[in-house]
Amino acid sequence: MKFDLLIAGGGLGGCAASLAACSKGLRVLMTEETDWIGGQVTSQGVPPDENRWIEEFGCTGRYREYRNRVRDYYLRNMPMTESPEYLNPGKGLVGSLCHDPRVTLAVLYEMLSPYLLSGQLTLWTDTIVSSIERKGAILQKAVVQNTVTSKKTAIDFNYIIDATEAGDLLPLAKMDYVIGAESKADTDEPHATEEREPHNIQAFTHVLAMEYREGENHVIPKPELYDFWKEFQPDFWPDKFLSFFAPHPITHEKREYVMFPHEDMFPLWEYRRIFSADSFSLNGAGDISLMNWPQNDYFLGNVYDVTQEEKEKHLFKAKQLSLSLFYWLQTEAPIPGGGKGYPGLKLRGDVLGTPDGLAKSVYIRESRRIKAHYTIREQDVSPSFQEGKTGKSYFDSVGIGSYSIDLHPSISGQNYIDIPALPFQIPLGALLPKETDNLLAGNKNIGTTHITNGCYRLHPVEWNIGEACGALVAYCIKNQIKPLEVRETPSELRSFQESLRADGFELEWPEDRIGG
Secondary structure, X not given: OEEEEEEEOOOHHHHHHHHHHHHOOXXXXXXXXXXXOOOOOOOOOOOOOOOOOOOOOOOOHHHHHHHHHHHHHHHHHOOEOOOOOOOOOOOOOOOOOOOOHHHHHHHHHHHHHHHHHHOOEEEEEXXXXXXXXXXXXXXXXXXXXXXXXXXXEEEEEEEEEEOOOOOOHHHHOOOOEEOOEOEHHHHOOOOOEOOOEOOOOEOEEOXXXXXXXXXOOOOOOOOOOHHHHHHOOOOXXXXXXXXXXXXXXXXXXXXXXXXXXXXXXXXXXXXOEEEOHHXXXXXXXXXXXXXXXXXXXXXXXXXXXXXXXXXXXXXXXXXXXXXXXXXXXXXOOEOOOOOEOOXXXXXXXXXXXXXXXXXXXXXXXXXXXXXXXXXXXXXXXXXXXOOOOOOOXXXXXXXXXXXXXXXXXXXXXXXXXXXXXXXXXXXXXXXXXXXXXXXXXXXXXXXXXXXXXXXXXXXXXXHHHHHHHHHHHHHXXXXXXXXXXXXXXXXXXXXXXXXXXXXXXXXXXXXXXXOO
């Protein structure tokens, strides 16, 4: 089978790349390892975590269309009790669009439907790229495999985008790549480690969905590893892991959380709540929240560049951690004012499309990363190094984003790193590997460091990265030019950036509107 573009990974980056490439007439195959497209938002169960200007600017036009369609889905299909200017279906604290993963799944299929119906876009779920044939700087063929039937299909392509969650194509293509933390000698970053630490990789999380039905009893059987997790306390953690205490992400001081709002403590239930029942006229409906908290970050091992046995062990233990935390909440969590346990908590696997209440896939924060033509360092985004309101200005900008440098505890035992980062641009050079001409990085696998991965890994940035990759492939095919030549030829780069603007990309921040 022959395609202009093969996209591995159907997350937000992959879907955005498909939309951009198909809109320019390319014939595209997109593969997705699970049976749900949408990645972070859907199969991993992480509602959008966005910049504070997102309602006005700070994303691509297609990402804004996606957000608008999510809200419209609720307004068309759900009886509302209120009509806010910007509907937040869950009233979650993490962002202004906390919503059910199934809504994003429906919206993405709707956005892709013109190309799916016409056959211009071929989508194969439950499918991975199992091998790649490389000749010099060109990737020539791939074999994709259905993970259910084991059927393999040979694919020819002109370009390939690695939009997988962990940069899975990089080892298949025998490319050099980076994992973990670079040393100060490598990057000169203030928060880099003294030596290279390949195992200094952020925790991943197995998210679960839960509803609260006060007065009912939905206590699950005691999880197999509950006793282990109940006694677990890392050296850098201020209390037992299964507790309402965790390090403050910035100060590392002991911080107390609470399940539901109480005094001035942080209410975990509202953090990633995706359905706020009081917003809808539905009899008997309860609030629904997603568990992605400090207490179910898993950092006892990694799930890539390890043996299959090791991977499966850590996936099982991560799932057991989330279930153990859930069981602890049901049976032993202290209640303000006295008592313990919230037996009315109920697993909602239907929300995540699974029978056990947990997401289809773990949320991976830190991927393998390409050795890129440009590597984004802490100095590029830090207010300690950059004057003005934004980070370093890149001549080859293909988008913008904003998030703090937010690193969760790591497999090597390092605590949180949470430090300020200025609103930033996305340089084209960070999407281009040094050693191949027709592979682009379309997810968290771009040329960041361990440190700057912490601010380039969230939803609107991943979308922008993927959409820019899809647009670049279309531009290169149309103009018979290589991606690196676009970056290195001023007239071509200018023409490409003009085409991005015409398609709704924002390539720089409006400094007069973003404040101090």
